[in-house]
Amino acid sequence: MTAKHYLFEVKPNIPPQLAKLPLLSKDLIYSWKEPIRQLFIRLDPELWEHCSHNPSVFLRRIEQHKLDKAAVDADYLTAYRQTVEWYRHYQDSNGPPNQDTNTLLNPKKDLVVYFCSEFGLHESLPVYSGGLGILAGDHCKAANDICLPFIAVGLLYHQGYFTQTIDPDGNQIATNINHYFGHLPISLLKDDKGNELHCELSLNGSKLTLRLWEAKVGRVKLLLLDSDLACNREEDRSITRQLYGDGMDTRIKQEIVLGIGGVKALRTLGLQPNIWHINEGHAAFQIVQRCLEGVEQGTPFDAALEWVAGSTVFTTHTPVAAGHDSFSRDTMENYFAEMAEQLGIEFETLMALGYANGDDSPFNMTAFALRGSRFHNGVSKIHGGIASAMESYIWPEVPPEDNPLDFLTNGVHINSILAKRWAAVFDQHLSLWQHHLLDKDYWQCIDNIPNGIYWRAHRALKSQLLSVACKRLTIQQQRNACSLALQKSSTCQIKNTAGDILVLGFARRFATYKRATLLFSDLPRLEKILNNPERPVIILFAGKAHPSDEPGQQLIRDIHQFSERPEFIGKIILLEGYDLALARYMVAGCDIWLNTPVYPLEACGTSGQKAAINGVVNLSIMDGWWAEGFNEKNGWGIEPHSDKYGDDYRNQQEASDLLDIIENEVIPAYFERDDSDLPVEWLRLSKASMKSCIPQFSAQRMLMDYIEKFYLPAKRQNQRLGKNKHSAAIILAQWKQQIRSCWPGVKARVIEQSALGIHYGDKLSITLGVDLNGLSPKDIIVECLSGYLDATNAFRLDTSYTFNVESKPAADTEAPQEVVYRLEIEPQSSGIYHYKLRLYPFHALLSHNFEMGFMRWL
Template sequence: MPGTRFPLEIQPRIPAQLQRLSEVANDLVYSWDRSIRSLYHRLDKELWDACGHNPKMFLRRVAQERLDDAVADRSFMEDYRRVMAAYDSYREHRVHPELAEVFDPEEDLIAYFCLEFGFHESFPIYSGGLGILAGDHCKAASDLGLPFVAVGLLYQAGYFTQTIDGHGHQQVSYTRSHPHDLPVVPALTASGQHLTLDIEFPGRTIKTQVWTAQAGHIKLYLLDTNVPANSEEDRRITNQLYGGDREMRLQQELVLGVGGVRALRDLGLRPTVWHINEGHAAFQLLERCAYRMHEGLDFASAMELVAAGTVFTTHTPVPAGHDIFEHQLVAKYLQPMSSALGLDFEKLYALGLNSGDGFNMTSLALRCTRFHNGVSRIHGGVASEMEQGIWPQVPHAENPIRYVTNGVHLQTFLAREWTSLFDLRLDDWRNELLNDEYWERLEEIPDYHYWSVHKALKQQLLQRVREVLSAQHERNGTSDAVVKRMIRPLDDEDADILVMGFARRFATYKRAGMLFENPQRLSRILNDPERPAVIVFAGKAHPNDHPGQQLIKMIHDYSVHPDFIGKIFLLEGYDMALARAMVSGVDVWLNTPEYPLEASGTSGQKAGLNGAVNLSVLDGWWDEGYTGDNGWGITPRDEHFEHDQRQHEEASDLLNIIEHEVIPKYYQRDGSGYSHQWVALSKASMKSTIPRFNAQRMLRDYVRDFYAPARNQRRKLEADDAALARQLASWKQRVREAWPGVSMELLVQPSAHLFHDEKIMLRVNAHLNGLGAGDVKLECLLGRERPDGELDVQQTAALSAMGEDNGTVLFGIDLDADLAGLQYYKLRMYPFNDAQSHPFEMGAMIWI
């Protein structure tokens, strides 16, 4: 049709009785409170879906008649008042008693930096697991009343929207968002102006404005360079998440790190703990050092103070997941910062060096923080080994990287139907999220009632699958006959069919294609007419990840193959809404990562808390979550297997479990219409997941093991005009200069054969190259030999200084020989100072 199309939005006037709908539309509490979202949904379901579940946009477009009718609807208004009363009650909530003993809201503040935040599909500033984890972290902080702010970027185009064409190719599109469509308002200065910052870039100054998003009890501050005063190129810096080239990424990370620190300072906020979630925000460490130097500290002392109060979480064991920038690019942007810090640029650049070329943001974060963690037990160990170059002389198992296993926000991902059932059957369950024993009460729920809830959720998922597939294939020109054949197995609402789900980013290490290692066998399993089963796939691949996109095409091709049509479904447009439907509707959640590359894998937690049963490689969280009776675990083959053989063996395990355990247990019926054994398995999944892998547990672990120690360490170093920080920096410099010349030798050692009532006498001469006996610790490690030849340490004992002669210190110990059998011992020495956050943070250690 010729002519220009002009937009025209006819907005309603919100009745006074419903004015609070506008209030809660600007509070991200709606992202985890389904009762709030249900009010908009009830007004106009089709419009709610068309607006992407965005309440601000919805309220601008809903018909006046719908609002007026709602005011006249007694049932709606009763629900409206009940929801608003619950919202007010939530907002009045104070700090959780357990946390109130640790953090004072009047004195303490945690600042959490991340490049993406996944609160809800209506707020598209996230791409996947990292962002959703960050959103869950914020939600738990709000639930617990923790003094907490978050800092990120406000993207105009966010992450991409995915469609899949008729040939299985991923198609990428971007929808621009305007702040007036999002739950944000301008962050205001004391004079009431929209806060705008200056950030120095080569040859120019970037203007950056700051927005505020309310999320219950916490605030999220988002930076945005789409300011008229900037050039078109600079306005695009915050246009797209993970878009552009390496220079654009570096620019984004400078805006986040440097701009985020300046924003908090200009808002009058003084965090007592800083948390960097992944390395993208690590430039904030340098900016904070510069600020401390303005207060009179030298760089080394400032760094000790900044590092002491900072927690750093690394999320990926995949090397490609770490941002690395070339020397020339870093020099272009960081030369001014090196001058401000009084550092030669090469010394600043060295802070980001690790094995390999380039400036590594993870290395910068590790060197300039003192509290570090991975996101599961396995990942903590993997990260320690990956990053051992930061602490080169320390065994990787003992370096300062620890772990906090991720958890997911229960209220966001637990289906409404389960919430209603718990309200009916389990009193005060919302206050028992950390109580393992309490969740044994799930056994009080009759199996038939439990199964009826799950079956209803599964039917909702299958209805969504039908809708998405129909629209997807009709758009692509697929014939009606093929579409009908494809969705026919899903049409009978009374049919009982086993549904397995696989939904996550299509990165190659996640091995979405492992199910198809033996397609003939898979086809035979899925096409058993007596025991039907289907698999639903969903997920995106980064626009530059061509192998990941090839996985999507491969699954698409199988889904339309005659052997798999109606058995394999590939859904486009994966987002949080589709994720919620899948994790609550499937019977089995599949996960097949290449060990040990799954850092955590929180999608399995979301499925487990909804009663889905996990079938996963024992990696990430599932290595901790698997109990033997709550799902199935695939034992990863060790490094002695070649890659292809390893994948073949694990794929065979996967199909064996599906064919011989999953399907028989699901279809083991006794006339009741469902499998009691399966319900027991599902309940075990829920019981083991809810109290152990929810975000409140995760946040409690951060508070106890990281936030409180970091706050206390910073306070200690900051006291008396940072006297201890200055002393520690000076001591470290002295140790670094002396350490290459430090050595030791064993003078006296015990006989290789002792009786249990004899002493283990050890004497060691330590040549300290100008250091004193109090600058080092010398230890004896005793234990048995492990099968891999390493020492399994059973006892650690410190040797004492016994005298000094001409710069050589004699250390000794007489130990009781109370260990039985064949033992081994080792002797080591390392720098030691009580002011350190971790005894091995210098990475220096020598052995005899």
């Protein structure tokens, strides 16, 4: 008979001298403030690692005598008091002294709310899966840095995302672990009487109660919703169990809770945001709830939608179809038929807001988010163009390059990802560097850091990475009962961390379009590269595949099998359990960062930004952020090949380019040394990476761009459309209805235009006749676009001119209803000109001239 194990916990008592440690453990500011982390690390470094850098768990596990010793240690107490005083001052301050507050929002009047399905702030709060969540976490941190009036809303997943191990055959084993909330840096929200704060919503005819939790991110709060309450139905208690739970029924419930429940939670707290940011389509159902609030105030649905959309920013993050959730008509009717009645509209009207491919298509959350917002963006310049084309069905008559879907390139939180070794070097050599994160000229001073000091810092970070990799790989192989010979040969390269070895890193989600195995397209050549004893090279791989993504899991098996081939043992290393902690080691300790996506499917790719900020040199397909970041001096770029001859041909060509660069450029740049044994060319590339990427791809730059391009315009639209009981929104909605009714009958023709050639000094004269079909001349804009044809014969706009309305009717008696528009242009120089003529509806209350998607070309 096997004995049963019983568990109990003996928690230490925090000495009064250290009473603020629990407070510091509940503020995620520790994720980027080294002095706070050091207060815990100094008490017990081994326990800190064992607790996965979680201070809440640490304070429950530390031995009492170590706390008592620290309470009388003068040096420790000095550091403790200084940190606590800094923290108090930080909470009371209004941001860095050089912050231009004139460009920001008013904390007494404005509030930005940011919805996302996941937040990657730190490994101690496991409510994230990958890039989307980490970007959301960095957005929150940057909002804290500039004291933006800001709150975030997400879900509190009891199991978070899965924990990954890899078995002896290379299979990914996904394990879900229930997290004890007492171990997380969160607090249960309560009212003045000590009662838990709840909000309620209707879900498929039943009441659903949500519990509200809060995570502190410095000055910013993250509101987290939890459905696991005894008063809820059993199937509803599991809604917030797993991030991206299986099945579309679970997915729509999660998105209802996030969107509708998130709005209700904000109202429970008495909050009235005036700028709403939807980060990916998962939270788009908030639009429905906010429209309902308008309808309940007496505003017609169409006007309520205009008001809601005018204050809403929507960011789409991927061109991959699987990243855009859609729900069947039956599913939508099951959950939203009652809501449509409450909104005073037919269910079909609500359903149509989510159509992406005609009336019989599913309800697409991206389509709905676009129709329910007026400010939209992709996350890089390339992605903005791709997204504009993909989602052009929203604005069917407007060319994709002109439609309202803009771009704003992602950035990363410098203080969270910059290795502390680099921070120490900067503190020594760069004056007040943290106050110059957005100053491109300032960062040229990185060249002032002596090469020897710079190289030693990087070598130390690489040594840390290889030590961590060795430890993790050993644990992995011992668990898998690998032979001692295999264990020894697998770690022989990385165990000798003092050796000079070139480390290539590939760490990201294992999705097929990211092509993790592109390197293996020419195995003999790769074997030659990795087995040169004079110039040793290893490749570190890490990442997870979604449990439902079998092709992605096959990539893991393939890499595992390559890593166990005799010629690659110890040269190709696959690490399990990829998380934020391992990511920090990799983006700081590798020499080269590899990125090989299928163009143009890499929307942004912030891991490469993190690597560049730490001086790791990028070698990437020219996609996502790298197409903007690469300047031919800070790394290597691979121009994507056409898929005209098929995917296999393109992959073969790009793999050949990749291996060419590694063999002929990367390896020489790293191994060719000067008289001081320094890799001068690699150092030049590394410094160029830092100089170019720190100011251009910081989260602070990203957030300042959001404020200027989207948040401030959304604030203005909220003011315009919301005042006087939404009177302006009502006017705009009625005008749009008239445009939709009349536009199909609007016609235009050229009545008269100048000859093909005129002399310099003469004017080009154009007269148009427009049948407005019941519209007023003030309802439309008629334009002439003047420009030129580039080398590819594409039209490039130079100047646009607006036609004037003539008072007299058309001379052509066959069209007496036409309104005459006339334009005269005097060219500023001789030469060949090209022009195009168009008209589109216009109203002063529009957020974007082309938001209706109507346009006529002559």
